[in-house]
Amino acid sequence: MLKQECLELLRQGLNKAIDTGECGGLTKTDIPELKAEIPKNREYGDLSINISCLCRYTGKSPLETAKSIVKYIGEGEGCEKEVEKFKIKIAGGFINFKIKTESLNREMNSVIEEILKTKTEYGKNNEGNGERIILEYVSANPTGPFHIGHGRWAALGSTLANVLKFSGYEVYQEYYVNDAGNQINNLGRSLYIRVLQQLGINAEFPETDTKTKSYYTGEYLTDCAKSFIEQNPQVAEEIRTKQCEEADEKTHKQLCEFAKTYILTGQKMLLEKFRVHFDNFYFETSLHERGDVQSCLNKLQAKGMLYEKENALWFKSSLYGDDEDRVIKKTDGSYTYLTADIAYHYDKLRRGFSKIINIWGADHHGYIPRMRAAIESFGYPADVLVVLLGQLVNLSMNGEQVRMGKRTKMVTLRDLIEEVGIDATRYWMIMRDIDNTLEFDIDLAKSKSDENPVFYVQYAHARACSIMRNAVTERQDTINKVTLPKIFEKSELESYLNNISQNSLDILWKDEQEAIEFRTIIRKLSEYKEVILTSAKKYSPYLITNYLKELAAVFHKFYAQTRILSEDKELTKAKLAIIKSVIYIIKSGLEIIGVNAPEKM
């Protein structure tokens, strides 16, 4: 890599300058990490190293410091020097490297060669070195359909899993099902009302103002009630004859179980459809059944992390930075949500994952300190737990905000997917940083125009594919009304691309004007590696959508100004090598974010 070579040259110069005492107080140990970057303004050169940060040690101005370093590099005088591959020029505190054309072209050739050899695997790296990560996301309650926010976590989580895997992590995707607690009782009671209604009995949801007893009044339980009656005719008959205000214990249990399964099944189907795959669905009830919750409490007890107060059992989370201690066992003897969740996270640790990543909605942020406290109580470092807090989604339609309430009529994820499609929904859900509230404009996401980044990127892919097709098929010349022969036999072209040699690409650099265009697009392609890496390191899938949009823009521009297919077969082949590379990278990027890469549009 030329970047490393620049840095190496600089290091050599710097060391000599230090040895000869020209760098004032700068010693070899306090040299900060220097970076070679592509300058925004390309007139400065191809790569640039900023050495201004050394000035505090050297006691000289940036320019003087740069001069004393460059003095010991290569041939030439003063501010302009030359080495085998670069021309070096000082500008203020910047040392700029202009890569000599021949080296540059060779670098470009090698990028294309690597892409064509690795195909959609280009950019794969081993940053993670097999580290085992458990990624938990969505984990919606089995009490209703997914709302838009769940869609964001689903898209984000599945993409993150893909990026991390691409970067050498081993990722286990898990979904936690909160199938215990009051909410399930509420669900069962709500289903009972719907069943009564379906049986033609006059029943309404009671007005409630207590926090522990409420109802899910959404329409979705109506369908659930229908299938309950269908599948449990005797029970339905009993209910009809008794017409009680509330179901008896046994029936209630049955209703709870039915509703839970019904909704969960629907959720699973929707996730699959949305291209989100979980390795495991983890049930809260299983924790209770195995006694894991109790044994986890024993563990905390043994560590002196629990105490009794006001007839409840408390967890000393404030010992580890939480604002206050938290109730672990209520006065009525039941556990809080936190209790089971601590047991769940303890289980994650026990299963041997070295990193626990959770995607939670921003409304759960207050929950982080107590969870972290639990992790630390068990003797694990606090940073094994990474919580990615996702800001919520604002939906707008016809210029109006659509609020998403949970228990009233709302726009669900299913509605959204039906309206705008899976590709657009996924793309839109991840294209903003997780820290930003997402403005989801349904009309825009639906539009098949340049306003919509999804189509812009997909269109670039389809366009590129189209060129590849045209290269190996006969075409109609509409003006002269003749059939143009195919330029290549399919096998001929494929064999060329699959066994690419760098020499065959040298033809690209003959025409100076075109060479500039080729370099622009190849440089963009080579950025993909870094985008993947940063995206994985920062847990930021949106960087990939940003990149894809930029790559698509570069390609569209390239397409407009450069003719690919021509009589010159050798040149055409080499150009097609670039086009094929573009296809691989876009395809790879879209695959990672779970969006289709259509070959025709």
Added chain:
RNA sequence: GCGUCUGUAGCUCAGCUGGAUAGAGCGUUCGCCUUCUAAGCGAAAUGUCGAGGGUUCGAAUCCCCCCAGGCGUACCA
């Protein structure tokens, strides 16, 4: 009150591990289809980077404070 996220062009947002003149897209105006998809390309205009301090050779970027908005602040899950 406390915690947390956000505040960059009319709109939606990049840039925020500090660096050389702050970038896109949309919208506006004007161009480009006689050979590879015009779902595209080109040109023009647009900014007290929320305000104020500080650190630094250098700040949209780091620190402090203030202002505005979202979210949270349960023995709910």
